[in-house]
Amino acid sequence: MIDLQKSALSLLKRFFGYDSFRPIQFDVIQEVMSGRDALVLMPTGGGKSICYQIPALLRDGCTIVISPLLALMKDQVDGLRANGIPAAAINSMQREATNREIIEKVHEGKVKLLYISPERLLSEVSMWSSTMNISMIAIDEAHCISQWGHDFRPEYTKLAVLKQYFPNVPFMALTATADKLTREDILRQMRMKDARLFISSFDRPNLSLAVDADATTGRQKLERIDEFLQRHPAQSGIIYCLARNTTESLAEDLRSMGYKAACYHAGLSTEERMLIQQQFLNDEIEIMCATIAFGMGIDKSNIRWVIHYNMPKNVECYYQEIGRAGRDGMAADTLMFYSYADVAMLTHFVEESGQMDINREKLQRMQEYAEAGICRRRMLLSYFNERYDHDCGNCDVCRNPPKRIDGTLLAQKAISAIARVDEKVGLNMLIDILRGSRKAAILERGYDKIKTFGVGADMPPMVWSRYILQMLQLGLLEIAYNEDNHLKITPYGWDVVRGSHRIEMSQVLLVRNTARTARPFRQSDMREWTFEEKLFAELKRVRLEIAKSEGVQAYNVLSDKVLSEVVKTTPVNFLEFAEISGIGEAKLLNYSKPFISVVRKMKGLPATQTGLSEDMTFYLINKGYDMLEIAEKRGLKLSTIASHVSKFIQFDKIKPNQYWAFIAPYDYEEIMNRYKQTGGKFNAVEVYGADAYKVTIAFAINRKRQQITQ
16 A cells, blocks of 8 residues: 555656545545546545546556546546646547548557547447556536436436446546435446445635625625626636526627627537637636536636526536636635525426426425525535534624624514515515505505505515525515415414514524626736735736647646746746646646746746756656656757756766666776777767767766766
8 A cells, every 4th residue: 555655646746746635535546556446525626636637547558437428528628638747538529530530549558548429439349348457437417417416417427338338447537516315326327336425525615605685686686796807807717697698788788888708508500619618717707607507517727706597407517617717726706696596497397397396395305595694605515414513704694793682573574564465476576565666566466455565665676585485584574486386375474473483583684785897907007016925916817828839728737826926936947847736747847947937027037047958857856757868858968968957967966876766887888998098089969879978978977987986
């Protein structure tokens, strides 16, 4: 086990730039390295991919990764290649000749991770099972297997046949969200009888949680979104909406206010969706107004916020969608708008679903979360059966704990009004009655004549709405969704109106609208920024240039978290840059120069670092690479690497007992004898050919020995 852990940590540092594993990652690695199956539940951004990527590097052969979306495959493959890992994907977006070439490379052992859709794998598997060296099969987004999962996909249910083709290959199913019922169904569907279940903490402490039940109209929501966005200038984020037309109108409104926004939904053509998604991934669009059609394929690490324009249909969807923010571990904000109208709309969807009972229960739990008067994180984690015994301090309830009041009289007013209209009104009309509105609909029905008309005129509609939602949550009222969403009084509600029970409610305070008119974010604003803000912006600019030139996403070059560390430490040379966590060897060698140049310029130093190339070689020497490997890795001639080694010897960076790692003692003796015999007049290339680089090292050792002797 010690050797396995050492090897795994070495690969983690080499390819990903991290010194240690996150909780349970190594436990999962150890399990599959023993040839056993595993079901892994880990939150979005929690490091699921490391659980199969490290074993893929450790095991002989190719690991197959089953992924549902082409965009997700491309993103993963680009990220792995940027880290120096041989990965590829087979999909319908590539020429078939390209797909066949990749399969040949897999057969030749030149690919360590192969990403593929379930449909394509099932069509190929009969030809692969006896000829291809498969080390492991990882099923990403495994909740798609289960009919109880929030994104069930029928094609995933056929994957169980893989157990017949690869009976001795370990399987790993991974998902960010799956309740107990879904977990059991995944194991049953995949015939993973003895699979060990690994559940990481679902806590994402870097995400702030907030719910807004005050903004219920489109105009109110737009004002709150505007206010929110002004606290997140030039940052990437997603606004999830239930309806397609909402995504379109909201994006248009935001653009008119100066924001870089676009919409995304299933009604757009494939070409339009791909273009918009690519622009968002490249940071050309900052705000994506989208339906849930947008998301699972998004591995963008620098999304700083997520807003839900409407309440999601269940906690699993909500949790996965907010999990797309802050994947890099940096602070990120989430906001969910909640209203009676959302509950009514979603309940209508539930009534039409094929699994009405369980979906109704899931919606109820989502509603409980939205109306929570206790720490939201505690409620969220309890849904996933995780104990969390303290308040988080990073949700709106913790930051502004609600004051408890005696709500009996308020409830009696509302319930009495409902009773006097024979339980034939919905929320909005009830509020109009309580506030004494003289709208035509009120007067036509004679509701202005009832005793409770106008008894709540002292409270704004928004405040009444919040209190009535609490009455629903407390069980005093219920909604008759099959009767135009009319409010009905429960037996408990009748007890309260008769005075046999008293109730407590959270005090609702009227929030004053402080939203301002947004303005476009302009580059000229940098004049007002701090040094750190200017440096971060310049680093992002250079990152985007590199990403465009290489055809990858900006966050696959370096994440925002890494850029933040660069800002914090301001490395001005390669060895300082190499100390930053999250930069593997490949990225260190490929990207250090442009980013170091930015830091040096901003600090008033010459942009070019003296000795950068030598530092890179010295770094690789200390990592245990020999000269041939260093020359190949850096794309340089052996003679260049030898000249670097010669300098290291000259300036005592390499000690005498290390010399022989670069030249064998007998080679040294032969070269020095020839030097003496010819008086130093021989041509190294003519005599030694490809080994001429050894002459440079031999002369350096000889000079150093003479200095020591003197």
